[in-house]
Amino acid sequence: MNKKQKVELIIAAFLIVCGSLVLIFPLFKFVQVKLVFIAVLGVYGLLNLVKFILVRESKDYEGLLTTIASIISLVIVCFLDVENVPWYLALSLFIWIIFMSLIKLKKADYYNDRKNKIWILEIVTLILFILSGLLTTINLYYENDIQILVLGYFYLIHGILELIDPLTNYLVGKK
Numbered sequence: 001m002n003k004k005q006k007v008e009l010i011i012a013a014f015l016i017v018c019g020s021l022v023l024i025f026p027l028f029k030f031v032q033v034k035l036v037f038i039a040v041l042g043v044y045g046l047l048n049l050v051k052f053i054l055v056r057e058s059k060d061y062e063g064l065l066t067t068i069a070s071i072i073s074l075v076i077v078c079f080l081d082v083e084n085v086p087w088y089l090a091l092s093l094f095i096w097i098i099f100m101s102l103i104k105l106k107k108a109d110y111y112n113d114r115k116n117k118i119w120i121l122e123i124v125t126l127i128l129f130i131l132s133g134l135l136t137t138i139n140l141y142y143e144n145d146i147q148i149l150v151l152g153y154f155y156l157i158h159g160i161l162e163l164i165d166p167l168t169n170y171l172v173g174k175k
Contacts, residue, residue, distance in 0.1 A: 136150055
């Protein structure tokens with residue numbers, strides 16, 4: 001397993017842990033949606049910035065682009081009243097999903113240009129990401145604790161989808 005695969009694997013594991021932590025917030029009566037969403041976007045952006053710094057010699061800009069997408073969504077969330085208007089929360093998450101989908105599509109194109117069959121798997125995970133994102137944005141119109149649970153499940157699913165790429169690259173490379 002090369003350095004890039006190890007870093008991507010560790011980052012995906014952190015994303016799964018982050019999504020799992022968000023899921024237990026309602027148990028502790030911590031239901032401030034704006035704060036949780038800002039924290040998740042901040043952690044996600046920071047983790048991807050670290051990923052970009054650690055693997056920059058591989059000329060992979062996915063981490064940097066993801067950090068920029070997270071910062072843009074973070075700024076949008078900071079200026080909107082997402083606690084009182086659930087539509088704003090759904091809109092800001094949808095903007096983040098659009099940016100992330102374009103980044104994932106670029107990664108699939110990279111694999112396709114290299115004649116690597118993993119691009120098919122990338123497209124499948126992209127479709128799953130978009131579907132889970134759309135289902136999440138549609139279901140953000142409930143109470144705050146339900147919104148946090150929905151966001152937690154979304155980020156947990158996203159972490160699992162992010163885990164597929166480094167594991168597949170490792171297993172294909174081992175063959």
